Amino acid sequence: MGWAWLIMLLATYPWLLGADLASDVLARGGFVVFISGVCIVAPCRRLRPIQAIPFAACVGFLFEARRPIPDGVLAFTLVAISIFLTANKPLLRNAPGLLRGAIISNTLACIAWAAATALALSTTEAPSSNSALTHFALQVALAALIGAALYIPISLVQNYAMDRIGVPPAADTP
Amino acid sequence: MDQNRRGARASYVALTIFLAVWIFMPSTVRRFNREAFTEFQAPGLHLVSKSRDLARFWELKSRSSEEMALAGRDLARVNAALELKLASLDDVRRENTRLREITRYTVPADYMSVVARVATRDSSSWWNRIVIRKGRNDGIRPGAPVIFGNSVVGRVTAVHLTTSEVDLVTSPGFRCTAFLEGDDQNSIVLINGLAGNSLRTPQARISVIPNDYSTGTLQSPKAFTTGMGGVFPSRLVLGTVDLDSKATKPGSSFKEGRLNPSRELYNLQEVSVLVPLHQNPGEALLQGDQFQ
Numbered sequence: 001m002g003w004a005w006l007i008m009l010l011a012t013y014p015w016l017l018g019a020d021l022a023s024d025v026l027a028r029g030g031f032v033v034f035i036s037g038v039c040i041v042a043p044c045r046r047l048r049p050i051q052a053i054p055f056a057a058c059v060g061f062l063f064e065a066r067r068p069i070p071d072g073v074l075a076f077t078l079v080a081i082s083i084f085l086t087a088n089k090p091l092l093r094n095a096p097g098l099l100r101g102a103i104i105s106n107t108l109a110c111i112a113w114a115a116a117t118a119l120a121l122s123t124t125e126a127p128s129s130n131s132a133l134t135h136f137a138l139q140v141a142l143a144a145l146i147g148a149a150l151y152i153p154i155s156l157v158q159n160y161a162m163d164r165i166g167v168p169p170a171a172d173t174p
Numbered sequence: 175m176d177q178n179r180r181g182a183r184a185s186y187v188a189l190t191i192f193l194a195v196w197i198f199m200p201s202t203v204r205r206f207n208r209e210a211f212t213e214f215q216a217p218g219l220h221l222v223s224k225s226r227d228l229a230r231f232w233e234l235k236s237r238s239s240e241e242m243a244l245a246g247r248d249l250a251r252v253n254a255a256l257e258l259k260l261a262s263l264d265d266v267r268r269e270n271t272r273l274r275e276i277t278r279y280t281v282p283a284d285y286m287s288v289v290a291r292v293a294t295r296d297s298s299s300w301w302n303r304i305v306i307r308k309g310r311n312d313g314i315r316p317g318a319p320v321i322f323g324n325s326v327v328g329r330v331t332a333v334h335l336t337t338s339e340v341d342l343v344t345s346p347g348f349r350c351t352a353f354l355e356g357d358d359q360n361s362i363v364l365i366n367g368l369a370g371n372s373l374r375t376p377q378a379r380i381s382v383i384p385n386d387y388s389t390g391t392l393q394s395p396k397a398f399t400t401g402m403g404g405v406f407p408s409r410l411v412l413g414t415v416d417l418d419s420k421a422t423k424p425g426s427s428f429k430e431g432r433l434n435p436s437r438e439l440y441n442l443q444e445v446s447v448l449v450p451l452h453q454n455p456g457e458a459l460l461q462g463d464q465f466q
Binding site: 013017020021023024027028029030031032057061062064065066067068069071072075076114117118132135136139 | 196199203207208211212214215218219222294295296297298299300301302303305331339347374375376440
């Protein structure tokens with residue numbers, strides 16, 4: 001059980017790799033298929049905070065590893081979201097709540113990395129504000145859509161992995 | 175009352191600890207695990223890229239012999255043309271060597287060419303990058319120029335054991351100097367990538383173009399590397415110039431323009447990394463710069 005977060009990370013990794021490959025396809029338009037926020041919702045419903053936090057941090061650091069974004073912004077945002085979600089499990093007690101959680105969590109995480117990157121890099125490169133803002137809005141909207149579309153398949157895999165390693169099921173009415 | 179005061183003090187201490195962790199821990203943790211996570215991902219990227227190559231191989235293998243014969247005939251023609259070109263280049267090389275000997279010209283930094291397949295592409299408003307399937311094990315170093323044919327693709331920004339990250343010409347972090355085709359005065363212009371291009375082909379900005387520069391009869395003049403700064407060899411094509419009258423401020427003594435990359439950067443399958451045999455200033459600047 002102590003290694004549940006690591007096993008969950010391995011179970012989630014194919015989705016993260018798949019998102020990177022999908023970003024490859026969308027690279028021409030300048031978009032990233034961002035799913036880091038969605039990936040932490042289902043585990044936060046069942047894992048204990050001590051397990052959910054390293055899991056969320058690792059998902060964040062995996063995204064950051066290949067991209068020039070400020071240190072730890074995404075990882076710490078995901079950790080903050082995971083702390084909130086594990087402390088407020090009643091919010092995730094039913095399917096609509098989980099879906100809402102996935103969309104909000106993915107959107108918040110996406111806003112965090114995009115804004116932090118913009119702030120960190122604008123010291124060296126001032127973009128034309130209109131196109132940068134349009135792009136920012138489109139990227140956030142895409143993240144919300146992806147959150148809604150991919151939550152169910154990702155959570156199915158994650159729940160299956162948690163069942164196999166013996167993580168206790170979440171109470172319907174905690 | 176005392177308990178309240180103690181509780182308040184404890185909350186300030188907790189807040190201070192949290193802020194200290196927030197400020198100092200990410201860079202420490204990331205420095206420690208960035209390489210580990212990248213290496214963890216590298217086999218996955220290799221596997222996917224190699225399976226893509228394998229799929230392409232079987233797709234080509236399934237072609238009919240008639241198609242192969244036609245392709246072979248076309249290749250034979252191209253070969254014949256290239257052989258003629260090679261013979262003429264041999265003469266040029268001999269002439270070049272002779273002139274260098276006469277003028278005792280010292281050859282600029284030599285490069286070792288490493289051919290690498292593109293594993294994956296990634297772009298956002300703030301970066302346009304590709305990951306290639308060659309890394310430290312193959313002698314690649316940060317700062318090395320990346321080209322395709324005689325066109326600049328970008329510059330290596332991070333090197334891992336078996337993969338490297340390349341900042342494309344259109345990436346906001348990319349900067350270099352250039353000469354414009356048709357400029358008799360050989361004025362030096364600046365090229366840097368543009369942030370925030372959504373749903374459009376990525377472009378770069380050309381600044382400090384002299385006001386008297388005009389493209390003349392040239393439909394799409396090219397921009398070439400200057401060779402200054404020691405990163406890129408000279409006379410490599412950066413792209414074609416598109417003079418942008420809207421981007422130029424009224425009353426300014428310089429014009430601005432857009433650079434359209436000479437290659438479709440997101441369709442590249444293979445690139446060459448020119449690794450300088452001796453460390454150049456560009457490499458030295460890149461060392462320890464996490465955002466470049």
